[in-house]
Amino acid sequence: MDYINIALAKGRLGDEAYKLLKAIGLGESIVPESRKLIFKDEERKISFVYVKPSDVVTYVQNGVADLGIVGKDVILESDNDVYEILDLGFGKCKFAVAGIKGKKTYKKDEVLRVATKYPTIAKKYFDEKGQKIKIIKLNGSVELAPLVGLSDVIVDLVETGNTLKANGLEVFEDMFGITAKLICNRVSYRFKYDRISKLIESIKEWEGMYYEDN
């Protein structure tokens, strides 16, 4: 039997994915707190690689991983072609335009400076609104940008709103919601169809039980 290889994101989504895999009996080989990057389960013929969230799509696109668990934000930001097969429900948050509380003064005819980790998503959003922007690409702590005058607004993920609040910012515009997705390599989906569909069925059963309890 062929191995099924799954790419998991390090960090918060990886932790949720691990819980899911344990619950459906496939996470036995993973030691989450270790520094190891690859875990093989010979008995179940399944293996896992731990990579940066933004690299999950690359591993799946190239067929090194058959499946991946990653946020919709990362899928939208990448230009890779992967098959999105299941909404996993966890990792729930939204994209928003935010800025300094009470200072939503931007105008259509002025160039808006937008700080973000997600330049593609931000550009598409403002293009559709006909708003001219200048993107300032950051890699984290995006909320700092308006506070120090680096940008007028930010485009970022908001879950509880605590990070915005703690920094005196507020949501100016809600964009859209996101969750974690199970993605699949298109060739793997055809050639490993039986095993992949079984796995999808187990996840769906888990989702049914999980979301009833929560």
Ligand SMILES: Nc1ncnc2c1ncn2[C@@H]1O[C@H](COP(=O)(O)OP(=O)(O)OP(=O)(O)O)[C@@H](O)[C@H]1O
């Ligand atoms: N506050 C949040 N609440 C819920 N889900 C979130 C939140 N922030 C990010 N996510 C989801 O979790 C994924 C991974 O987030 P995480 O914070 O672990 O990594 P990151 O800091 O974005 O990655 P990197 O290490 O590449 O900078 C995101 O792509 C998104 O889908």
Ligand SMILES: O=P(O)(O)OC[C@H]1O[C@H](OP(=O)(O)OP(=O)(O)O)[C@H](O)[C@@H]1O
């Ligand atoms: O609404 P909240 O519940 O406060 O969550 C939102 C924060 O979570 C994410 O940051 P993350 O923790 O990934 O840190 P980062 O700045 O490195 O992206 C996101 O970029 C926001 O900063």
